[in-house]
Amino acid sequence: MIKMIIEQRHRRLGGGLEVGRVLPFAKQRMVGPFIFFDHMGPLDLPLGVDPGVDVRPHPHIGLSTVTYLFSGDVMHRDSLGYEQVVRPQEVNWMTAGRGITHSERFEHARVHGDHLHGIQAWVALPAEQEEIAPSFSHHAGIDLPQWDDAGVVGQLIAGSAYGLTARAETHSPLFYAHLDMATGASAEIPGGYEERAFYIATGAVEFDGTRYESGRMLVLGSAASSVRALEPSRVMVLGGDSVGERFIYWNFVSSSKDRLAQAASDWKAGKMKLPDADDREFIPLPDEPAPFK
Template sequence: MIEMIIEQRRRSLGGGLDVGRVLPFAKRRMVGPFIFFDHIGPLDLAAGVSRDLDVRAHPHIGLSTVTYLYSGEMMHRDSLGCDQVVRPQEVNWMTAGSGVTHSERLEKARAVGDRIHGIQAWVALPTEYEETSPDFAHYSGADLPAWEADGVRGHLIAGAAYGLTASARTHSPLFYAHLDLEAGAAAEIPAGHSERAVYVATGEIEVAGQRLSSGQMAVLSPLASSMRATSAATVMVLGGEPVGERFLYWNFVSSSQERLRQAAEDWKTGRMKLPVGDDQEFTPLPEEARITPSTLA
């Protein structure tokens, strides 16, 4: 019932901020439309922390970034003029489409200290929406339906699952949810999508007799239907329908290699606007950036 287990790998976002990167993986680049999946923290920061930990201004095309926190705060600013803090059990959903730039700053941590812990996922846009106008939305409270039963507390971040529907606007069929399970509690894994996965952020769970611990993602077969917590655990469940082959180039996603090259040139030459109200240094295009397919041949 588990097709593959993927271990997070440590990756630097520049400065001193590292994340646990799960997707893309060489043998499994996407799950449904989810093309990037980064585990942020947990990271305890004292007041006065260096600005080097900020995610400086950088560009995207062809995807939506989905930022969700378990603890802490991050300040989002983008070239659309949006300025929005994201807090625990809230979502910043930025659709890059034809092109947008943004930064994510640890301003609360610098002021008073903070514990940063969360997930940022990238959702590839279907071909017909790759060049849609960029957009930003913030979701909180009733936008993310919550439930609690039999030792499971959940928040539905996007899509429809568990008899609920989240408010986030998506461009293709998907679901995405956060579950906190008490030790011994069992939870359903939503069906109805051709590709699904579970990711253990903390603790340990069991799926079809196989144990998964913190930092592991299990890509599931169609037969997988439930999980059980062998210790208190925080788990993300996700899935959806494939959107077709995608190419990656640094922070850009597209079905066209030529479009990726154009986006890179636009960033290098300053044709992409920086986030409004964000006067700090931007992120240069890495010299080692290269175009890679998001799926195996």
Template sequence: MIEMVIEQRRRSLGGGLEVGRVLPFAKRRMVGPFVFFDHMGPMDLARGVDRSVDVRPHPHIGLSTVTYLFDGELMHRDSVGSEIAVRPGEVNWMTAGRGITHSERFEKARAAGDHLHGIQAWVALPEADEECDPAFTHLAGDSLPTWDHAGVRGQLIAGSGYGLTAGAPVFSPMVYAALTLAPGATAELPGGYSERALYVAQGTITLDGRTWGAGQMLVLGATAGAIGSEAGARVMVLGGEPVGPRFLYWNFVSSRQERIDQAAADWRAGRMKLPDLDDQEFIPLPEDPARPG
């Protein structure tokens, strides 16, 4: 059932913020439309934490970013005018399309301290939708389909699975869900998609006669199955239908290399609008210390 195991690799985002990067991986670039998968934390942020830990304004094209938190709070601002905090069990779904910029800041942590733990994934848009208008959708916890049965609590973040459909504006067939398993519980894994994976965010699970732990992504075959957990676990289930190969550079995703090059040139030249409520700084293009204009 398990086709590949991907271990997270620790990456610094600067300012003391570190993530576990899972996708893309050299031997497995995507799972369905999922082209990027970062595990944030778990980590404690002290009261008064320096602003250098914030993720300053930066651009995206050709994808939707999906932010989901287990613990903590992030303040999101973007170039379509959004300003909203994402909290545990909520979803920030931002569709970049032809271009969007946004920032993520730890304002709650600066005021009172915080414990951060969550996942940010990127979903590649189909070629026909790569240049769609940018948009942002916030889904509060009570608007996400949920279930609680036999020691398994689940939230459907996006797409369709477990007999449910989420409200996130997806562009291709996919499933993305968060499961919490109580000690001794067994959870079903949905079939119906040609590519699937699960990621252990916390605790341990058993599958194919082995135990797997936090920081491991298991790429699965298409056949439905089940996982167990002796001590309890948090697991992300993801998958869908492939949208074709993608080029990826920095925060840009596209089916065409020339579009990536254009986006980089636009950011370097200052042609991409910064967030309406956070336009006083930005992250330069990698190895590009300043942006003219």
């Protein structure tokens, strides 16, 4: 059963970087613990691309960011001192907890040109772990189990599904996987979780007898289900158990509106440490922030 169909909405993040925003959506704030889902690109970044396209240092609390690329390179730097390029089919997993700052820059593109395409998701932390110490980990190779079966090449990004478990540390039950599907191939949408969805990044699929094109997320009920590719397709499957209501204010996520206000105040007052290797500029708190959501 389909509970909701969400079409990506175009959002400009600054410079030439435009993303397809899927979550949060007015009528579907989260899927399990996933509270944010942005489709980045596909976008050609020319040699010598303007630094204004970069995502300058900015803060987070109460969540983990999950960066996963189909193509392109992104350089991550954070206030814990980590400096790590994420490349296709690798994962940068950053847990903000009580607070972290980071930047994402297109340095490879600046020198060589690049084709950027990928997904950035945010995973809300359980209430009792929202204030844990921040951390960062990078995952590739055996950390991200892969399989190839009947026209489906899959890679598990996080959590447990398809009888496999990825190595990134998660804080609540979830799954997140990338499926490359040949024309006519079918794939199961993992069960056993409260909330599930799949997102069509490229191509077109059939679900319950209806065709769906790229740029759409289908939020599902709990019944067993599968999806069939009508052409070569890239599909992201995700879900997990609910962590309860969350509020979002700019780059902050929390179960407490007061905590969001404190984070905003701390950032505006310069109380959150910038990355040592990238501390010459930052994204200021919006002048007229939207009300807490």
